[in-house]
Amino acid sequence: MTKAFSNGKYAIVGAGLMGRLLAVALAKRGARVELFEKGGPDAANAAARIAAAMLAPLAESAITEDNVVRMGVHSLPRWKQLIDELAKPVYFQQDGTLILWHRQDASDAERFSSHLERNCDRNRTLSKPLHLDSQSLAEIEPGVSERFTQGLYLPNEGQLDNRQLLEALLVELTLMKVPCHWNQPTNPEQLRNIANGFDWVIDCRGLGAKDSWNQLDNSSKYLRGVRGEVIRLHAPEVKLRRPTRLIHPRYPIYIAPKEDDVYVVGATEIESEDLSPMSVRSAMELLSAVYTVHSGFAEARILEMATQCRPTLKDNLPEISLDQNPHQAKLMMINGLYRHGFMISPAILDCALEILNMGSSLLAIDLDLQVSTAADQELSACA
Template identity: 35%
Template sequence: MRITVVGAGVAGLAVATELADRGHAVTIVARSPEIGMDACSWFAGGMLAPWCEGESAEEPVVRLGQEALDWWDRHIDGVVREGTLVVAHDRDAAELRRFARRTSHFETLDAEGIAGCEPDMEGRFRQGLFFSGEGHLDPRHALKRLAERLRMKGAVFHLGTEAGAVETGADMTVDCRGLAARGDVAGLRGVRGEMLVVRSRDIHFSRPVRLLHPRIPLYVVPRGDGVHMIGATMIESDEKGGISVRSTLELLNAAYALHPAFAEAEILETAADRRPAFADNLPRLIRRGSTLYANGLYRHGFLLSPALARMVAEAVEQPETLSELMEVPA
């Protein structure tokens, strides 16, 4: 089939990749002049952590998210499968116990085990959880590599182009525009996330590290060469402006609580954007004639986009089949 995918964030590129892999002729239309630059996935953490997400997410996120590591490994280079380390200070031991009750597939670590995972954390914490089956990637690298792979497969890109502004002759359209589709998709809301990127000469993590705190939970994701992404806030807001002073202070204070050496780190970037979400924070497929809307990845873009892409491809090829994410017409 000839299929147009609208949107070139992680959802759009993953969907286009899955369709191209199955032999369909794919055209990608995106309003951004460059891949990823106008998508919230450009500012994502890139954690492939289905079991950690079980602490707060619904069951489908944990189950469907387990498809992510192998899918990304098949399609791009640079996927790091070194697990996730979760720690808490002694005063927040109850947070660690709560996290453990709500998750699975981890081992409990003492101070020696934590230092064995991350030598730069030696002497900092006495208790932690290690999720060895998880991983992470660099979102910007991942988006660019998917685009390169699509071009090699013959996919056509129309960047800097609004949806409907170019005639593609498609048999079907898959709309992956995120919040830009709110005029066509009811129930979407924006959830604002803010992050920092810093470079430290003294801290070199090998895997994402999560610090549990009753007010300011934090994750730090390594990008290599002492560069780390620190995130992220979750604010029910549609505002897209820059990161606030309050959020900057909270993220930096939490990073300092994780390791004091972050106080000497160089701030390379701050950013904020809005994630598209439905009321239940689960993604959804909506079919209207020859258009299929794939939206609502919330904060699980890189984790759930492979499963979402698979279900899109199945819906394209077998229209009579209803996936678990497909909205059933009233």
């Protein structure tokens, strides 16, 4: 694969999670890569910066499609490989996910558990959830045993530190001397001119590519933003060992423990592209809910309240779109990772690399990742 890539020249537009992963992967394979980004190297405006970066295919199977779950299963071991190849360390953990609920929400928890078990029956690559009583809960997560007497443990799931990863990928780009054009808004179509010398132009702009996706001749391509809100807390009195989710009818939350007693707390999912600061209601619900999990959060310090919009296609599923016009550089558009960006991005990366190398991807077929072409879009429009 390295030999094939060494003859190619690639322009990547958008330096968020997918853009950086692809740029590093291609450069490691000997390709000539240039990265274009409208913002700065800190990824301040990237959706990937405002995330908990949980790698939880079984937990997410309760609310997403089976193909996304399979992408998550594929991606977990790949994350370990990708991180081990980086020069700068990135916090990575694979100690499972803990699911908790208060007594009054036991019926919701029972339905949730049944749903996960059915999903495990359909997908044998998933490990079945383990039911915890008060003793086993105290052994797995002693910090919550005073407030909860039962729970679910989802083995093998994991998480990473999203901000450390973005920084480590930037270091890698620097070490490999990849030209990075920061603070330079770029239209991928302009780079497709033969005079620029690129073989492929890869559009990884997320919501920045909204106009490009929404002009495709297929109504299912409609790209929108889904607002998410997270709070970062410094809570030295709380010692949670693994990502923890609380089942609640009004505001289910997740708590992702990072290094140095930092916790990322979130839950909200709002059909809006509003990027204004977090609402009082969201802040109160998140903080109230997290306090019911562990009393030590009462003395936590709020480091940040942040909002961002996740790029989401009409069907809430990721997609790769191709335009291989022989008179221009080939175009690949990657988008729609929605709330599962970190969970599935290595799978998307591997599919994209196969397409760039061989023109098609057996992995994409196996994972049921949608890969469309300009010809597909014309047929859809005619239909």
